[in-house]
Amino acid sequence: MILERSIDHALLGLRARADIPLRLRLWDNREHDLGRAPKVTVLIPTRRALMPFIKPSLDRLADAYIQGMFHIEGRISDAIDAVAGLVAATTRPGRARRAFHAVRANKRRDAEAIGYHYDVSNDFYAAWLDARMVYSCAYFETGREDLETAQLAKLDHILTKIMVQPGDRLLDIGCGWGALAIRAAQKYGARVTGITLSKNQYELARERVRAAGVADRVEIRLQDYRDVTGTFERITSVGMFEHVGLKNLRTYFGRIQALLADGGLAMNHGITATDPESRGSPYGAADFIDKYVFPRGELPHISLALKEMAAAGLEALDVESLRRHYARTLALWSANFEDRAAAIHRLVDEKRFRIWRIYLAGCAHAFAHDWVSIHQVLVCKAGADPRYNSTPWSRRYMYP
Numbered sequence: 011m012i013l014e015r016s017i018d019h020a021l022l023g024l025r026a027r028a029d030i031p032l033r034l035r036l037w038d039n040r041e042h043d044l045g046r047a048p049k050v051t052v053l054i055p056t057r058r059a060l061m062p063f064i065k066p067s068l069d070r071l072a073d074a075y076i077q078g079m080f081h082i083e084g085r086i087s088d089a090i091d092a093v094a095g096l097v098a099a100t101t102r103p104g105r106a107r108r109a110f111h112a113v114r115a116n117k118r119r120d121a122e123a124i125g126y127h128y129d130v131s132n133d134f135y136a137a138w139l140d141a142r143m144v145y146s147c148a149y150f151e152t153g154r155e156d157l158e159t160a161q162l163a164k165l166d167h168i169l170t171k172i173m174v175q176p177g178d179r180l181l182d183i184g185c186g187w188g189a190l191a192i193r194a195a196q197k198y199g200a201r202v203t204g205i206t207l208s209k210n211q212y213e214l215a216r217e218r219v220r221a222a223g224v225a226d227r228v229e230i231r232l233q234d235y236r237d238v239t240g241t242f243e244r245i246t247s248v249g250m251f252e253h254v255g256l257k258n259l260r261t262y263f264g265r266i267q268a269l270l271a272d273g274g275l276a277m278n279h280g281i282t283a284t285d286p287e288s289r290g291s292p293y294g295a296a297d298f299i300d301k302y303v304f305p306r307g308e309l310p311h312i313s314l315a316l317k318e319m320a321a322a323g324l325e326a327l328d329v330e331s332l333r334r335h336y337a338r339t340l341a342l343w344s345a346n347f348e349d350r351a352a353a354i355h356r357l358v359d360e361k362r363f364r365i366w367r368i369y370l371a372g373c374a375h376a377f378a379h380d381w382v383s384i385h386q387v388l389v390c391k392a393g394a395d396p397r398y399n400s401t402p403w404s405r406r407y408m409y410p
Contacts, residue, residue, distance in 0.1 A: 184250030
């Protein structure tokens with residue numbers, strides 16, 4: 011009885027700090043509402059499972075959920091919003107200091123990290139992505155478009171920005187399941203080399219290239235970007251540089267500079283930190299992502315990315331933030347995941363299902379609340395030589 015009273019006292023203390031739309035249902039069926047209008051219920055089967063709520067942090071709560079310590083009734087997006095509000099009300103805002111990776115860049119480790127994330131199964135990703143399987147931030151003209159429309163608009167937005175012309179050699183670093191490579195060949199007449207370290211992506215991308223009838227213009231390789239040779243008039247890198255590591259950014263951008271033809275244009279589309287010190291997201295969210303989702307991934311602030319581009323001999327011609335676009339994209343992915351949960355559950359084990367369920371909803375919350383951002387940066391070779399910059403004087407060409 012004394013223990014129950016202490017639990018009640020602790021939960022009342024949580025409610026006193028903020029109005030959180032969360033209901034906790036304990037092992038003895040007692041219920042505690044942490045706000046006036048709960049939107050989601052958390053089922054807590056043991057006293058041990060309650061502890062992460064008494065002293066909450068995002069990584070501690072995420073870890074407990076993934077380990078199956080508690081269950082959620084309701085939409086995962088409502089649960090993420092409620093838990094984030096609880097953490098914000100009970101902890102001082104701050105960002106965990108995350109050190110640069112101590113190890114040097116290593117191709118084998120990089121391939122293993124990519125395989126861990128992307129080689130879950132193609133059917134798994136197909137269950138909640140759009141039909142083209144574009145696994146990166148979509149582009150919304152109004153915010154009301156469906157996912158299919160917004161992802162196709164993103165592909166065209168990138169290819170228009172880099173001014174792809176018929177016959178251009180285009181290198182797509184981290185080509186995923188081939189959507190951008192196929193679009194570049196079909197609509198813009200490019201000759202495309204797409205590279206990925208994911209075996210699943212490589213195999214399905216090759217199938218999709220053949221099915222699209224562009225095998226004569228698109229080559230998909232299972233290859234590290236550091237092993238690519240030749241020159242290319244156009245280079246795209248979408249959702250890849252997050253895996254490079256902060257210490258390796260100059261090498262990465264230097265490789266792009268070396269592969270880019272004079273007068274060529276390159277586009278880096280990637281997630282960035284909003285903390286100027288590039289220390290990750292607040293409340294421990296970055297620790298969860300590193301542990302369960304993107305091993306060895308690191309997010310630079312846009313200022314660091316631009317610095318390393320310049321140091322590698324690239325000039326930034328245009329910088330566009332798509333933070334709100336990614337919040338909307340992730341919200342749609344998360345909704346798809348929830349709506350198709352039963353089918354997705356049959357594709358993966360319970361732990362993997364829980365990881366991805368909270369990852370998608372959690373990232374939607376993070377982008378919506380400016381914990382992380384994403385930028386498209388258009389670059390050319392740096393220098394006064396007029397042959398390096400082939401863009402018009404006006405940005406109007408980007409929005410036909």
